[in-house]
Amino acid sequence: MLDLSKLKEMERRFDELEHSLCNPEVLNNPAEYQKLSKERKSIEDVAVRSRELGKVNEQITESHKALTDETDAEMRDLYRAEIDDLEKRRTELEDELTKLLLPRDPYAGRDVIVEIRPAAGGEESTLFAQELFRMYLYYAERKGWSTEILARQDTDLGGMKEVSFSIVGQDVYQHMKYESGVHRVQRVPVTESSGRIHTSTVTVAVLPEADSIDEVHIDPKDLRIDTYRSTGAGGQHINKTESAIRMTHLPTGIVVTCQDERSQRQNREKAMRVLQARLLEIERNKIENEMSSNRRSQVGQGDRSEKIRTYNFPQSRVTDHRIGFTVHNINAVMEGDLDDIVQALCENEQKELMEQLGQG
Numbered sequence: 102m103l104d105l106s107k108l109k110e111m112e113r114r115f116d117e118l119e120h121s122l123c124n125p126e127v128l129n130n131p132a133e134y135q136k137l138s139k140e141r142k143s144i145e146d147v148a149v150r151s152r153e154l155g156k157v158n159e160q161i162t163e164s165h166k167a168l169t170d171e172t173d174a175e176m177r178d179l180y181r182a183e184i185d186d187l188e189k190r191r192t193e194l195e196d197e198l199t200k201l202l203l204p205r206d207p208y209a210g211r212d213v214i215v216e217i218r219p220a221a222g223g224e225e226s227t228l229f230a231q232e233l234f235r236m237y238l239y240y241a242e243r244k245g246w247s248t249e250i251l252a253r254q255d256t257d258l259g260g261m262k263e264v265s266f267s268i269v270g271q272d273v274y275q276h277m278k279y280e281s282g283v284h285r286v287q288r289v290p291v292t293e294s295s296g297r298i299h300t301s302t303v304t305v306a307v308l309p310e311a312d313s314i315d316e317v318h319i320d321p322k323d324l325r326i327d328t329y330r331s332t333g334a335g336g337q338h339i340n341k342t343e344s345a346i347r348m349t350h351l352p353t354g355i356v357v358t359c360q361d362e363r364s365q366r367q368n369r370e371k372a373m374r375v376l377q378a379r380l381l382e383i384e385r386n387k388i389e390n391e392m393s394s395n396r397r398s399q400v401g402q403g404d405r406s407e408k409i410r411t412y413n414f415p416q417s418r419v420t421d422h423r424i425g426f427t428v429h430n431i432n433a434v435m436e437g438d439l440d441d442i443v444q445a446l447c448e449n450e451q452k453e454l455m456e457q458l459g460q461g
Contacts, residue, residue: 103198108151115141115148139210142271147201154194161187200451203458208385209275211309214251214378216265220283222301225290227260229412230303232435233284234264237277239437246270251371252359265375267310274309279446281307282409289415298415302408308378309385317377317384325349328365348372355379424449 118141121127127134161184168180217234219226241248247269254262268277284303289296311317327347345360346368357379359372411420412431419434419442420427426445428434434442 103195103202107202108147108154108198111144112148112151115144118144139271143205143210147198150194150198150201154191154198157187157191157194161191199455203451203454206275206278208278208309210272211274211312212267212269213274213277214265214267214308214310214375215277215280216263216306216308216375217261218263218304219261220302220304222286222299224256224258224260225286225299226301226303227256227262228258228290229284229286229301230261230264231255231259233303233305234261234266236435236437236439237266237268237280240439241268241270241437243437243440244270244273244276246273250361251375252357252361267374274307275447276443277307278309279409279443280305285408285411287411287413287415306382308382310374311377311381317380319350319373319376319380323351325351326369329360344368346372348376350376350380353380353383421446 118137121137122134122141127137164180164184164187168177168184171177171180215237217230219230222229238248249267249269251265251267253264253266256262282305284305285300286303287298287300290299290301325348327349329345329347344363344365346358346365348357348359348369349355350357355376357372357375359368359375362368362371409421409423411418411422412434413420414431416429417431418427418429419431421442424445426442428441430438
């Protein structure tokens with residue numbers, strides 16, 4: 102049953118935000134404008150559908166009254182048909198609002214840090230790690246998100262030993278959280294002369310970023326920070342300055358390295374962002390593990406040991422094993438067309454959540 106008072110409150114808040122975003126003080130404050138814009142976007146779908154539902158209910162009431170007053174048989178049939186159409190639309194809106202009002206992942210609106218590492222498969226695994234990285238960059242571009250490389254290590258053959266990068270935009274974590282886990286690729290490697298299909302794996306971790314420095318407190322005494330000279334492309338600069346950073350969090354043993362920037366300060370800032378995200382992930386997992394098992398969805402838990410998806414190039418097939426969903430256009434997927442897969446995972450999560458709430 103929809104809570105109509107809650108819907109009205111969200112409509113009111115949406116109007117408030119629309120007004121605030123036109124306020125010169127807010128327009129001149131980029132941080133506040135971004136914050137309010139995100140909130141507005143997060144409730145826009147609910148507000149729009151709630152208003153339409155109100156109008157549909159009014160039209161149904163008016164049509165019923167007109168039907169009662171009408172004596173002409175043909176006109177009465179027209180009113181009945183109109184009422185049937187309106188009631189069908191009302192049911193659709195109520196179903197949509199029910200899904201939109203499901204408890205929202207508290208991290209849904211967060212930006213993320215993505216970490217990709219080759220696992221089994223040698224050089225072929227490093228090549229696929231690079232292709233997954235490119236796939237996510239294309240996906241981010243399609244969604245209008247911005248990306249920034251935080252750290253990367255390339256191989257001589259064009260693969261990647263590891264890469265971490267941030268994605269910033271609207272509801273990034275809500276869409277990207279399903280990517281955490283083991284991605285398996287099946288294909289004939291370019292180095293394979295006999296034409297045999299090989300299977301390799303790559304791990305992906307999607308970490309919600311801390312909203313602020315204060316959210317994840319890190320005592321400076323708990324850090325050991327080492328500096329060293331960068332390696333890789335960069336000309337003579339890499340032989341002259343120790344700009345690379347290795348940051349070790351002593352209580353957890355987490356080690357973060359960053360060497361992409363020319364400035365030690367910039368590398369330190371990026372390393373701190375990654376460290377905060379990893380510590381936040383530890384806390385998030387601790388909270389989720391404390392939840393009773395019948396209240397937890399297995400989709401999107403981010404278990405890096407779980408094989409979540411297979412990319413089969415000979416059959417042009419991509420299969421998500423968590424929900425048994427398959428698409429047969431691997432080239433489009435590798436070019437960043439993940440919408441069908443993400444939508445299917447999102448709908449499955451909504452279905453499971455509705456079932457859990459129904460049992461509650």
